[in-house]
Amino acid sequence: MTNGIEKLALRPIGRRAALIGLAGVAGTLSMPWIARAQAETIRIGFPTPLTGPFAAEANDQVRSAQLAVKLANDKGGIAGRKVELLVRDDKLNAGEAATRTLELIEKDKVHAVVGALSSAVQLAVNEVTRARNMLYISISQSDTINETKDFSPYTFHEALNPTMTTAVVAKHSFKKGSKVAYLVADYAYGHEMLRGFRRAAKEIGAQTVSEILHPFGAADYSTFIPTILASGADILCICNFGRDQANSIKQAVDFGVKDQMKIVVPVLLHNQRLAVDPEVFEGVTGGANYYWGLEETVPSAKAFNDAFRAMYKGTIPTDYGAYGYTGVASLLMAIEKAGGTEPQKVIAALEALKYDIAKGEQSYRKCDHQSMQSVLVLESKAKSAMKSDADLFKIVAAEPASESVLRTCSELGFKS
């Protein structure tokens, strides 16, 4: 064994072999320079929680984002340049997300970052990108990111925010004199949704009869339900996310909550509805940024669904998945308009952009960079009313894009 290695090492190297070797090395070394001269690829970093409780939503985001990149490359790239998506697992951990974003910026030299799926994680990414003048499109619900303290001129918020979601959901489900009980996940998402509902309820004239906090990731809700049943409410508003949503609704229904009151959620999640039987969710009302059934009325939704079906064997995009598409596609549109990735030019292009790529007209508000967009109100269908396995919801209302459901710029602390 060692003899063989020695023989190999001691074999004299011929002049030709050496020349060929040298030429090879020189060629490899000069490769990056040739590639760069051809027009650099546009690289977009995409940190998202591929592992952890939101993995289902995160994978949908990745698939939609990859669709946006594929469509751009198919038509010859953006401003003559190819587009590449660099997906990283942030493990739903803010510290991990910050490190991953640093890597994307410092090592992979990305031109922009899109992604994150939790208020805390997206604020961490925002903190890193803002210090380094890096473009960031955030695609997870948050009110905090709109406020002046966390504002970055380089950050745009493509997702809905709790204020607008709850304003629209409350408008279509609360009435004057309604008695509302709240069951709220005890972390940022739940708190922000509750704050939004309270604000909307006050304007409508609905009354709060009970507010119950439950821990994030709770498996057992049975202890909360007697209090809810005793509260005399006619609406139960459940403000939680991911698996918590399916678990809490299922247990509430088992205890007969639906006989006494209507269940309302801020965001009715496609994947969570799929996780349980249709009977459980039947009649539950909630908001959404996107539902594939929009294709009956909105042409861009039809185009998006068709492209998605073509790429992923007939499956349909989900609500949180659609953020991945609209986030990346709107960014690419702005880069195309700006003629390159120079941040200041892209910011100007994003601020001026009017885009209709999946759900009707959208645009970014100048002061806080919040995407003004339609908010859907959905109601979960009974099993008998479902035309197919994917026919989950009825669109109760599609509230068109409007600034009136947002907090005003001066309320957020921006000077006009």
Place this chain on the structure above:
Amino acid sequence: MSVIKNAELVPAPARRSFATLFSNVSRWRVPLSILALCILPWVLPSQALAVNVLIYGLVAVGYNLLFGYTGLLSFGHAAFFGAGAYATGIAIGAFGIHWFIAMLIGVLVSGLLATVMGVLAIRTRGIYFSMVTLALAQLVYYAALQASSWTGGENGLRGFTVSTLHLPGFSVNFLDPLVKYYAIMIVVAAALWFVSRVLNSPFGAVIEAIRENETRARACGYDVERTKLLSFILSGILCGLAGTLSAMHISIVPLDSLHYHTSGLIVMMTLLGGAGSFFGPFIGALAFLSMEDIFSLWTSNWQLIVGVIFILFVLYLPKGIWGTLISWGKSR
């Protein structure tokens, strides 16, 4: 069997040289580790990862002082790591204090916290000690969650990015990854030198004596309680220092940094590298973070691979990476 066979094949002088090699390595441990740290950012996939290795390496070294050398298994070291990070972040963000003073504040706060927790926890031993430290650390976690006007609560602490390090006479761009690495490395190197001195001092011998046989150490006239407390505080301060560096590095303090998962991570890194050895914890942090980084790029099922590797280590290399190397070297 094969070890004996190999040993026969190696000529006698070579066998002796293995022993001298290992004694040389431990004599020159501080310069050697600094040398290794200097080349780290050039061999790892990214500088951000290299900085994390520095920070978690320091945490593990600090933790090892208590776990590996004094023999106390604490499950609450995230409290010191997080407290150092939060104190530094709040000092810079809310009060606009100079980064260097803010770091001192971070170390001081974690030292105070370690004193309080230490006084309460040292009275117990064994599994009870682990439980008490865990409970106290959870107390700190919930305090940080509730005091959201100071700590940012669930969203974490933000708004204290240090982009330039102002030093007397000159300033450096702290956003540059290499500058950041070497700036943090200087602090970590100083801390390593400090730990090496502590371990070589009579105090270092006493804590090892307590680990080996507490009753005998007491019979020899050593004040076991005070020594344990001092070791606990030193260990807390080192973790706090790592926390302040982490705050400077990622410019946020996530609430997770106080979570018991972080405490578990610290124990895991120390075990992986080899508890009770000088280099072990650092190598553990390096191995753990690199595995996570590289495997999660390949596949989203990276946890499976890391889990299997960890099980294999526990089964076949219970002394950890460095611990196994040392005993292998000595048997030569």
